[in-house]
Amino acid sequence: MEKLKSSSLLRAICYVAIPLLVLILIVSIAHVSLVSKYGEVSERKDYLQTENFAHLYYNTILSNVLNVNSYRNNANRRYSPYREIQNDDNHQAIYYEDNSRYNSVTSKCMDYIILDKENGTIYTNMKSNDYQKEMQSMKDKKTYWNYTQGQIQTNMESINQDNIKFLYSSSSSLEEFEEIEVYSSFNTKLMATSASFSMQQKIYDIFKDNRNATAYLIPMTVIALAVIFLYLCFSIGHQKGKEGIELSSIDRFPYEILVTISFTIIGILCSIMLASFESSAMGNLIYSIWLLCYLGSYVSLAVLGITTIKRIKAKEFWHSFLVYRIFRWVKRQIAKVVTKAIDGSHMSKRITFFYLGFVLLSIFLGLMLGSGIAIILLLVFWIWVYYQLLQYGKKMETIQNALKDIYEGKKEVYLNEEELAGMLKRMARYINDIAGGFSNAIEESLKSERLKTELITNVSHDIKTPLTSIINYVDLLKEEELENPKTKEYLVVLDKKSQQLKKLIEDLVEASKVSSGNVKLKMETIDLKELLNQIRGEFEDRFEQRHLSIDMNLPKEDVKIQADDRYFYRIIENLFSNVTKYAMEHTRVYIELVNTGYEIHLIMKNISKEKLNISADELMQRFVRGDRSRYTEGSGLGLSIAQSLTELQGGKFQISIDGDLFKAEIIWKK
Amino acid sequence: MVQILVVDDDKEIVNAIEIYLKKEGYQILKAYDGKQALEMIKNHEVHLVILDVMMPNQDGFETLQEIRKEKTIPVIMLSAKSEDYDKIEGLNTGADDYITKPFNPLELIARVNSNVRRYVDFGSMETTKGEKIYQTGGLKMNDETKQVTVDGEEIKLTATEYHILRFLLQNKGKVYSIPQIYENVWNEESYGAENIIAVHIRHIREKIEINPKEPIYLKVIWGIGYKIEDISH
Incomplete structure (x- = not known):
C-alpha cells in the first residue's frame, strides 16, 4: 500500500493517461453530440440531406427575411444591421455584413439576395455590380434555394416545397411575405474549409467503422478517469521514505495567483483553440496548435490540481491564500504595534480603550456638526474630558507628594483611598502600605535603639555599683600602710584602671544615648569665639602640662550659631581632650574658625604622638583609638560621640589624617 | 556628735x-x-x-x-x-x-x-548691718573683710579671682561674657585677654565648687558666658 502510495512511476503513467483519456472522452462526447445533432453522416453531401441542415438553412433564410421585413417597416432601422451601399442602376442595394446570427457556419457558406418587389430594394450579403445577373445565375449554382412568386425552387430535397412544411419554425412562415423574393445558394466547398466542420468530419471519420464505440468508450473513460483521480488524490504529496506531505515551493505560492495564472493560460489557449475553429486554415498546423493548446491547458490544470490536492492534504489550503497571508500579516503587524504600545500593561489597555472612545465620540459628534446641539455637545464633551484630565493630574500630584514625603522620611503619610479610583486607588493603597510599613520600621528601629540604650544604661548601672566598691576600697587601701613596696605599685595600676573603667562606662552610656538620638536638645544662639575661649580656659593647665601651645585663629567679627550649648561644649571638649591625650608634646595645636558666609568651619589640627596607621573613617568608629592599642587612657568613644552630637545638632563632623597630622573639622550651616 | x-x-x-x-x-x-x-x-x-x-x-x-x-x-x-x-x-x-x-x-x-x-551651723554667720555681704546659697562674700566662705568654710582666692567673683556675685543670676567681665572688672577694653578670664574662672570654680565639672554656684553657659546662680533658701 505504501509502495503504491509513493510510486512515482504509477503517477507518471496517470499523468500521461489523463490527457489521452480526456481526449478520448471529448471526442466520444463530441461524436455523440454530433450524431444527435446531425444524424449519421459520413459524406459532405449527406450532410446537406440532413434534417438538421434543412432546419438551419431554412431558419437562416427566415431570420434574414424577418430582418429585412422589419427594416422595410422602418421599425428600429437605427439598430438594424443593414447598411446602405452603392447600388447599380436599377436597384437600391442594402448590404448586410453579418447576415445572420442564427448559425455562423451555415450563413458563412451561404450567399443570398432578398428582393423587395414593391420598390426593387435589394438586401444581400454579396458584393456585386450587377445584382440582376446574380439573381438569374443563382439557379446555376451547385446547391441553390430560391423563393419567387410564392414558390420554392431548389435542388435540395430537404428544403423543397413539400418538405418545408415539416420544418419547425418558431416565428412565422414564408407565405406571409409575398412581396419578397429570395435567391440563395450554398457553397459546400467553403463549408469544407471551415476548421470546425473539418473537425466534425474527422470525428465522424474516427468512428466510421465502429459507430457504437462511444457507448462503451464514454463510461469506460469516465470510470478510468475517476479511478486515476482517486488514486492521485490518494497518492499525491507522498514520497518514498518520507512521512507526511512534501510541499514544494510552488505549493507555497499564493493560491489565488496560481489559479489566476493557470486559468489565464488555459483561457489564452482555449481562445486560440476557439479562434482556430472559426478560421479557414487547414491541415496539420491547426492540429498541432490544438494539441499544444490542449497539452498546455492540461499541464497548467494538472499543476493547479496537484498543488490543490497537496495543499488540502497538508491542511495548508487556506493558509496558502495570498488574502490569508495579507490578512495574517496585517493582523500580526497590528498585534505587534498594539502589543508594543500596550506592552502588556493593564493601564495601556485602558488608555487605548478610553482614547478610542474619545476619538470615536469626537468623530461621531463631529459628523453631526451640522446641527448646533452637536457643537455644544462636542464642546461639553471636550470640557468634560479636560476636567477629568485635570482631576487625574491633581490626584497624581497628591500621590507624588505622598511618595516624596515617604522619600523624605516623613512618618505620617496617608492617602485617602476613598477619594481615588481604579489604578490610582491601588497606588494609594500600596503607598499607604509602604508608608505604614515604613513608619513601623522607623518606630521599630527607634524602639530597638531605645531598647539598646536602655540595656546599655541598665547594664552600666549594674556595673557601676560593684565598681564603686572597687574604687572606694582601692582608695582606702592607698591610705593603709603597706609593708611590701610592690603593693603600692599595684595599687596605682588598680586605681588607674578602675578610673578608666568608670570613664569608659560613662562614655558608653553617653555614646549609646547620643547615637540613638535619645537626647533632648535645647537650641540657643552661641558665640563660638566665646565658647572657644572658655574651653581654652578650661584646658589651659592640661595643655601646659603637656607643653602644647594653642594657636587660635579667630575672625574679628562674632561667629554665632544655633546649637545646644552643653552638647556643643561636649563636642569641643572631646576634641580638646583628645588633643591632650594624643598630641605630641612640645607641638602646636592649631584652632581655626572660618566663616565662609554659608558655612562655619571650626578646624583643629595637631600632630599625633603615635603613628596613625588607620583610616579616618575607622578612627571615628566606636572603641577605636589611633594606636590600636588599649594602653592609653580614654574609652575610644570620644570621636564617635563628637560626631553623633554634631550631626544631631545639624552639623557635619569630619576628620582627616595626613601623615602625623590629625585634623578635625566641624562644619555648621549658617 | x-x-x-x-x-x-x-x-x-x-x-x-x-x-x-x-x-x-x-x-x-x-x-x-x-x-x-x-x-x-x-x-x-x-x-x-x-x-x-x-x-x-x-x-x-x-x-x-x-x-x-x-x-x-x-x-x-x-x-x-x-x-x-x-x-x-x-x-x-x-x-x-x-x-x-x-x-x-x-x-x-x-x-x-x-x-x-x-x-x-546655718545662720551662725548672721549678716551684720552695714557690712557688704553678697550671698548665694552656701556661698558668702564679705566685702569688708574680703572673706569668702562656702557653707561656712573659708576659701582662699587671689585678688583677681576675688574681683571676678565679686562682680558676678553682685550681679548674680545674670550672664556675662568674657569681654564683659574683663571690661567690668578692669574697667578697660579687653585685647585678647579673654583667655586669662576663662582660666581664672576655672580656678575660682575649682576652689568654691565641690565638683567643678558640675558646679552649683559658678555656672558656665558655653558659648555665652558665666554666671553666679541665684540660690535663695
Whole structure:
C-alpha cells in the first residue's frame, strides 16, 4: 500500500493517461453530440440531406427575411444591421455584413439576395455590380434555394416545397411575405474549409467503422478517469521514505495567483483553440496548435490540481491564500504595534480603550456638526474630558507628594483611598502600605535603639555599683600602710584602671544615648569665639602640662550659631581632650574658625604622638583609638560621640589624617 | 556628735562610706533598705542621710518621700543613674544633693561636710548691718573683710579671682561674657585677654565648687558666658 502510495512511476503513467483519456472522452462526447445533432453522416453531401441542415438553412433564410421585413417597416432601422451601399442602376442595394446570427457556419457558406418587389430594394450579403445577373445565375449554382412568386425552387430535397412544411419554425412562415423574393445558394466547398466542420468530419471519420464505440468508450473513460483521480488524490504529496506531505515551493505560492495564472493560460489557449475553429486554415498546423493548446491547458490544470490536492492534504489550503497571508500579516503587524504600545500593561489597555472612545465620540459628534446641539455637545464633551484630565493630574500630584514625603522620611503619610479610583486607588493603597510599613520600621528601629540604650544604661548601672566598691576600697587601701613596696605599685595600676573603667562606662552610656538620638536638645544662639575661649580656659593647665601651645585663629567679627550649648561644649571638649591625650608634646595645636558666609568651619589640627596607621573613617568608629592599642587612657568613644552630637545638632563632623597630622573639622550651616 | 545614716543595699559601699566618714569624725548609722532606714530615723537622732536610689523593697525616692513627711534633715541621694533626668527627679523629690556612683570619696566627704555645715551651723554667720555681704546659697562674700566662705568654710582666692567673683556675685543670676567681665572688672577694653578670664574662672570654680565639672554656684553657659546662680533658701 505504501509502495503504491509513493510510486512515482504509477503517477507518471496517470499523468500521461489523463490527457489521452480526456481526449478520448471529448471526442466520444463530441461524436455523440454530433450524431444527435446531425444524424449519421459520413459524406459532405449527406450532410446537406440532413434534417438538421434543412432546419438551419431554412431558419437562416427566415431570420434574414424577418430582418429585412422589419427594416422595410422602418421599425428600429437605427439598430438594424443593414447598411446602405452603392447600388447599380436599377436597384437600391442594402448590404448586410453579418447576415445572420442564427448559425455562423451555415450563413458563412451561404450567399443570398432578398428582393423587395414593391420598390426593387435589394438586401444581400454579396458584393456585386450587377445584382440582376446574380439573381438569374443563382439557379446555376451547385446547391441553390430560391423563393419567387410564392414558390420554392431548389435542388435540395430537404428544403423543397413539400418538405418545408415539416420544418419547425418558431416565428412565422414564408407565405406571409409575398412581396419578397429570395435567391440563395450554398457553397459546400467553403463549408469544407471551415476548421470546425473539418473537425466534425474527422470525428465522424474516427468512428466510421465502429459507430457504437462511444457507448462503451464514454463510461469506460469516465470510470478510468475517476479511478486515476482517486488514486492521485490518494497518492499525491507522498514520497518514498518520507512521512507526511512534501510541499514544494510552488505549493507555497499564493493560491489565488496560481489559479489566476493557470486559468489565464488555459483561457489564452482555449481562445486560440476557439479562434482556430472559426478560421479557414487547414491541415496539420491547426492540429498541432490544438494539441499544444490542449497539452498546455492540461499541464497548467494538472499543476493547479496537484498543488490543490497537496495543499488540502497538508491542511495548508487556506493558509496558502495570498488574502490569508495579507490578512495574517496585517493582523500580526497590528498585534505587534498594539502589543508594543500596550506592552502588556493593564493601564495601556485602558488608555487605548478610553482614547478610542474619545476619538470615536469626537468623530461621531463631529459628523453631526451640522446641527448646533452637536457643537455644544462636542464642546461639553471636550470640557468634560479636560476636567477629568485635570482631576487625574491633581490626584497624581497628591500621590507624588505622598511618595516624596515617604522619600523624605516623613512618618505620617496617608492617602485617602476613598477619594481615588481604579489604578490610582491601588497606588494609594500600596503607598499607604509602604508608608505604614515604613513608619513601623522607623518606630521599630527607634524602639530597638531605645531598647539598646536602655540595656546599655541598665547594664552600666549594674556595673557601676560593684565598681564603686572597687574604687572606694582601692582608695582606702592607698591610705593603709603597706609593708611590701610592690603593693603600692599595684595599687596605682588598680586605681588607674578602675578610673578608666568608670570613664569608659560613662562614655558608653553617653555614646549609646547620643547615637540613638535619645537626647533632648535645647537650641540657643552661641558665640563660638566665646565658647572657644572658655574651653581654652578650661584646658589651659592640661595643655601646659603637656607643653602644647594653642594657636587660635579667630575672625574679628562674632561667629554665632544655633546649637545646644552643653552638647556643643561636649563636642569641643572631646576634641580638646583628645588633643591632650594624643598630641605630641612640645607641638602646636592649631584652632581655626572660618566663616565662609554659608558655612562655619571650626578646624583643629595637631600632630599625633603615635603613628596613625588607620583610616579616618575607622578612627571615628566606636572603641577605636589611633594606636590600636588599649594602653592609653580614654574609652575610644570620644570621636564617635563628637560626631553623633554634631550631626544631631545639624552639623557635619569630619576628620582627616595626613601623615602625623590629625585634623578635625566641624562644619555648621549658617 | 553628728550622726549620719548611710543607706545602701550594697554592704561594701556602706562600709566604705563608714570608713571615710568616721575619719571625718562622724558617727555612722547603717541601713540596707528603705524600711530599715525609716526605722533608724525614727529611733535615732539623724543629722544627714546618704540614700541609695536603687534598693529592694522600697527604693530611695519612696524612702525620701517618707522621710520628708516628718523631717527636714539633709538627704544626699546616691545613685548609679547619672542622667540629668534622674538628678532632677531626685532633687525635686526633696533631696539636698546628688552623688553618682562610682563616686570620688573626696567629693562625697566634701558634700557631706557642706550639707552638715549648712544644716547644723546655718545662720551662725548672721549678716551684720552695714557690712557688704553678697550671698548665694552656701556661698558668702564679705566685702569688708574680703572673706569668702562656702557653707561656712573659708576659701582662699587671689585678688583677681576675688574681683571676678565679686562682680558676678553682685550681679548674680545674670550672664556675662568674657569681654564683659574683663571690661567690668578692669574697667578697660579687653585685647585678647579673654583667655586669662576663662582660666581664672576655672580656678575660682575649682576652689568654691565641690565638683567643678558640675558646679552649683559658678555656672558656665558655653558659648555665652558665666554666671553666679541665684540660690535663695
